[in-house]
Amino acid sequence: MPPEYVPERAPAYAERASRLPGAVVWTRRAVGRTDGGAVGDTGPTVLPDGCMDLLWTEGRLLVAGPDTRAYRPGPGLPGPWAGVRFYPGTAPALLGVPAHELRDRRVDLADLRPGAEVRRLTGRIDAAPDPAAALEELALRLAADARPADPLVRAVVATLAAGRSVTATAERLGLGERQLHRRSLAAFGYGPKTLARILRLQRALALARSGVPFAETAARTGYADQAHLARDVRELAGMPLTALVRG
Structure with missing residues (x-):
């Protein structure tokens, strides 16, 4: 008998250019463990890069502020994840908050915008066939409604x-x-x-x-x-x- 065909799995992490200038859309699936632990207990280390991210995981929308040191995710949020990584310096205009207020922090989007609005947006992305694409649409809408970023x-x-x-x-x-x-x-x-x-x-x-x-x-x-x-x-x-x- 010919060997059974096993489709190649998608990579744990993938990214692509966004329709938002300078931004990147990325995804990370929950990675299973073989030691009996929970799936995707921790994610990869995130290095400082000058950027801020809009993040989705099922039931939550978050913002990752600019890092001054490596960030190591802890247990409790297994994923999968989707994110929009904004070009350095452009996210504060979209979110309406100075970047230094979010430095080295991960905060719920509901801390920055009305809770009812964020719950509605979260539910829409949860239900989308492609959450990353839905998150990108949200980022595009935020950009369309935002004041211009600092031109410098x-x-x-x-x-x-x-x-x-x-x-x-x-x-x-x-x-x-x-x-x-x-x-x-x-x-x-x-x-x-x-x-x-x-x-x-x-x-x-x-x-x-x-x-x-x-x-x-x-x-x-x-x-x-x-x-x-x-x-x-x-x-x-x-x-x-x-x-x-x-x-």
Whole structure:
């Protein structure tokens, strides 16, 4: 007899570009365990990336604020999950709350918007054949109803991501450093120095995961040396660079 065909399972995590400019729609299914524990007790570590997310899991809508350190989900919310990850600095305008108020926090959307509205939206997404698509529609509606984001947001991200200093970024954008700091707190949840550090971490991880040696990765992303890169990764991610690359 020919072997029984077993369809390939969808990956635990998947993402795609959103129709909302700069955003990403992602999904993560509950992953079964073989040790007798509950399905999907914990999820993968989430690293700081300068972004905020709108999250759905059955019966709940949440917002993930900007992280300054690695976030490790605990037990109790097995999933599946869907999320919209907004371009850095754009979510506060959609949600009507400064980013620094949500820094390093996960909060229910009902804490930010009327409870009856959130219950109605949650029920609609729960019942949708594709919750991720329904969540994206919600994000698009929030964007359509929101005031415009700070027009300097993308310029700040692009300039810092290119490796320019905070002083050079402020000068390039025609701002004082204090004004840049104040606007960064509202848009990103932290000052431009922290944002620059997080963006540099993400650039370094992308290079290291592509096979670039760690010493060369450090040099190309503006670290003093490989030891500096290793310290920054451990402080922001809570684990060694080698473990992140293998993961």
